[in-house]
Amino acid sequence: METAVLLENREKQSHGSSVTHTGNLEKQLVAGSAWLSFGNLFSRILGALYIIPWTMIIGRYSTEANGLFNMGYTIYALFLMISTAGIPTAISNLVAHYNAISEAQTSLRLLWQGLKVALLTGILSALILGFLAPILAAGHQSLALVLWSLVPAVFIFPIMSMFRGFFQGNQMMKESAISQIIEQFARIVYMLVGTFVVLRVNADNWRGAVIQSTFAAFVGALLGLIYLLYAFSLRRGQFILQARQSLKKIHIKAGRLIWHILRQSIPFVIVASAVTFYQLIDQYTFFVSMNRFFSFSDQELIVQFARFNANANKLVLIIVPIAGAIAETSLPMLSNAYANRDVPSVRKQIKNIYRLFYVAMFLSAFGLYAVALPMYTVFYGTSDPNLQAGVGLLRVNAVVAIFYGFFTVLAFIIQGLNHSRIAVKSLLYGLILKIVFQLPMIFLFQATGAMLSTLIGFVFSCCYLSLAIKRFYQVDVADTQDDLFKTVLIAISVLVTAWLVVTGLESVLPLTRFAQIIVLIPAVGAGGAVGIWLLVKLKVAGDLLQRFIPARFLKERN
Numbered sequence: 180m181e182t183a184v185l186l187e188n189r190e191k192q193s194h195g196s197s198v199t200h201t202g203n204l205e206k207q208l209v210a211g212s213a214w215l216s217f218g219n220l221f222s223r224i225l226g227a228l229y230i231i232p233w234t235m236i237i238g239r240y241s242t243e244a245n246g247l248f249n250m251g252y253t254i255y256a257l258f259l260m261i262s263t264a265g266i267p268t269a270i271s272n273l274v275a276h277y278n279a280i281s282e283a284q285t286s287l288r289l290l291w292q293g294l295k296v297a298l299l300t301g302i303l304s305a306l307i308l309g310f311l312a313p314i315l316a317a318g319h320q321s322l323a324l325v326l327w328s329l330v331p332a333v334f335i336f337p338i339m340s341m342f343r344g345f346f347q348g349n350q351m352m353k354e355s356a357i358s359q360i361i362e363q364f365a366r367i368v369y370m371l372v373g374t375f376v377v378l379r380v381n382a383d384n385w386r387g388a389v390i391q392s393t394f395a396a397f398v399g400a401l402l403g404l405i406y407l408l409y410a411f412s413l414r415r416g417q418f419i420l421q422a423r424q425s426l427k428k429i430h431i432k433a434g435r436l437i438w439h440i441l442r443q444s445i446p447f448v449i450v451a452s453a454v455t456f457y458q459l460i461d462q463y464t465f466f467v468s469m470n471r472f473f474s475f476s477d478q479e480l481i482v483q484f485a486r487f488n489a490n491a492n493k494l495v496l497i498i499v500p501i502a503g504a505i506a507e508t509s510l511p512m513l514s515n516a517y518a519n520r521d522v523p524s525v526r527k528q529i530k531n532i533y534r535l536f537y538v539a540m541f542l543s544a545f546g547l548y549a550v551a552l553p554m555y556t557v558f559y560g561t562s563d564p565n566l567q568a569g570v571g572l573l574r575v576n577a578v579v580a581i582f583y584g585f586f587t588v589l590a591f592i593i594q595g596l597n598h599s600r601i602a603v604k605s606l607l608y609g610l611i612l613k614i615v616f617q618l619p620m621i622f623l624f625q626a627t628g629a630m631l632s633t634l635i636g637f638v639f640s641c642c643y644l645s646l647a648i649k650r651f652y653q654v655d656v657a658d659t660q661d662d663l664f665k666t667v668l669i670a671i672s673v674l675v676t677a678w679l680v681v682t683g684l685e686s687v688l689p690l691t692r693f694a695q696i697i698v699l700i701p702a703v704g705a706g707g708a709v710g711i712w713l714l715v716k717l718k719v720a721g722d723l724l725q726r727f728i729p730a731r732f733l734k735e736r737n
Contacts (some may be wrong), residue, residue: 207425215377222363227497228560233392235692236374239562240385242569243478246485247389249492253458254308254315255333255396262304262337266293267344269444274348290345297337305334317463322387325393332396339400342407349418356404365654365702366399413723415653446599450590450606454496454583457636460462460613461488461629468621488650490559491576491630498543499584513595522652529592529654537659537666538719540584545670546715548577549677551701552685553695560692568626575630582637589644598647609636662719669713676704 200295234241243500270293294532309330316323339358346354362416374392377384378381411418415424465488466480516524551573563569586609590602613636620628620635649655656663680702688694713719 203529205537222359223497223500225367227493229370231692232371232491233374234559236378236637237385237388238378238382240383241560242485242490242563242643243481244385244389244479245489245559246494247319247386248324248392249319249489249544250319250322250462251329251389253455253462253488254326255329255393256452256455258329258333259336260306260309260448260455262300262333263297263340263448264286265442266337266444267340267449268276269441270341270344271348273497274345277352278349281424283418283424284346286345286348287418287422290341293344294338294620295638297341299335301334304337308333314440317466321389324386324390328390328394330397331394332400335397335400335404339404339407342404342411346407346410351410354407358406358410361401363397363407364399365402366395369395369398388494393584394581423477443463445602447556449593450594450602451485452592453609454499454607455585456610457613457633458492458604460617461633464614464617464625465621465629468618469625473625483568486563487528487572487576487626487630490555490563490569492572494554494573494581495576495580496560498540498547499580499587501539501543501584513576513592515703517596525596526654528653529648529652530659532588532592532660533656533659536585536588538714540581541670542668542673544577544581544584545674546706546710547580547672547675548574549706550681550699551577553681553699553702555693557692557699561690566690567692571625572630576629579630579634579637582634585641586637586644589641589648592648593644596651598651600643601647605640605647608643609640612636612639663721665717669717669719671709672713673706673710676709677702680705 230245234245237244237733238581269290273289276291277283277285302318308326312323312326312330315326326415339362343355346352371393373395374388375386377391383386461484465484469480469483485726512524513528516528551570555570555573586605590605592604593599613632616635617629622628622630645656659710681698684698685699686697
């Protein structure tokens with residue numbers, strides 16, 4: 180809606196060349212969206228693949244190093260959530276809105292106000308993290324050093340995010356995307372070089388390598404911010420000209436606007452940080468619980484913790500964002516139907532989201548389950564003293580991922596329908612169950628028990644949200660049971676196909692990183708081919724096309 184208004188306003192200012200101008204602007208918006216999608220995808224790919232050379236450089240200590248790295252980054256993610264609190268998204272939405280109604284001067288005021296808030300929250304968050312690092316480390320001396328290395332990143336990240344929000348609000352997605360790519364690329368280069376240099380001096384100093392790897396977050400953020408400042412300086416004249424041409428009919432304090440948006444955005448930020456909260460519970464209860472029931476050394480506990488909280492979790496988070504993407508792309512249609520009070524359309528959109536989720540998540544999770552051994556080996560090598568334990572935890576986490584993904588989708592739906600409190604409550608209840616079952620589950624199943632308590636929490640949250648949706652909009656999961664049944668059958672077929680390929684190749688190839696790549700590629704290819712063929716054969720793919728692509732477009736293509 181905002182984009183349409185923006186196009187209309189700019190058409191009026193074109194003085195006789197509106198058609199050409201509109202066409203150019205539409206091309207600009209399409210190109211900008213492509214840039215943003217590319218930036219997100221490229222960053223995610225780099226964020227997943229860096230682990231391969233990093234663990235190769237660290238060598239036999241890679242499991243412990245990844246565990247320590249993840250412990251630091253989990254706390255870091257919490258502080259980033261606190262320091263930004265959804266303000267960049269609020270800035271982006273407000274800038275787009277005020278530009279659309281020819282009030283660009285207010286947009287600039289929003290940027291300066293947002294930067295003041297970012298500077299304040301960045302300083303406070305950095306100081307708090309710095310002072311509390313020894314306490315947050317909970318007895319892990321190396322973790323305190325890791326947290327101190329992340330203090331500069333906590334300070335600078337909110338400022339960088341604010342500029343990104345401003346550029347996105349101005350439909351300048353290219354600048355935001357390039358800054359993402361620069362940030363991620365610089366971070367990874369510094370990580371790998373820093374790790375190599377540290378271990379070259381002392382081959383056993385894996386803790387020092389982790390400290391350099393986490394400090395890389397600051398290096399990446401700094402370079403990303405420098406690029407954004409450069410891009411802003413190039414566009415500064417354009418922004419000032421737009422501000423001077425503003426209608427100037429609106430006189431409202433920018434701080435008040437941001438606070439109003441924050442009240443709406445904070446629940447989204449909290450729910451989106453669900454994994455961080457679950458990981459924090461594991462981080463502060465796993466070691467205590469294991470020491471209470473079993474006799475493991477600190478080194479052994481770090482290895483066990485790393486297997487499920489770091490190694491398995493990182494691989495699962497490659498597929499879970501699929502659920503978030505489904506929710507984000509479907510949310511505008513759902514919100515539009517809700518805004519127009521079109522209840523039948525709301526119900527239809529919810530069912531469509533369910534169906535699309537089944538296809539994307541079940542096939543991904545079942546496929547990951549089947550290729551767990553080659554996947555784990557390719558990413559983490561064979562330095563783990565009990566490789567099969569790590570593979571087993573990855574398979575358990577693949578099942579957990581289904582419910583985490585479903586929670587993500589349901590939470591987006593319920594928040595898009597203006598029930599944010601219910602989404603926050605569902606997360607809170609799930610976390611309480613996680614805490615309640617954590618101790619007995621660890622006693623019974625050790626590291627696997629920590630993941631099972633997470634599963635219990637997410638299953639309850641999913642049930643709570645789905646029942647709320649059924650109560651408000653009379654849409655039940657059972658309403659899509661035919662699609663669910665078909666999709667599960669297809670997912671099982673994908674699992675069996677990929678598993679047969681893995682089993683056959685594992686019998687003749689050695690358990691090395693390179694050999695497992697040879698196993699992984701044909702297994703994924705075979706499983707994917709079977710999945711696509713069955714989707715078409717059982718008409719699941721056709722149904723999705725009819726639901727998500729306008730009939731007029733299909734006719735034109737045919």
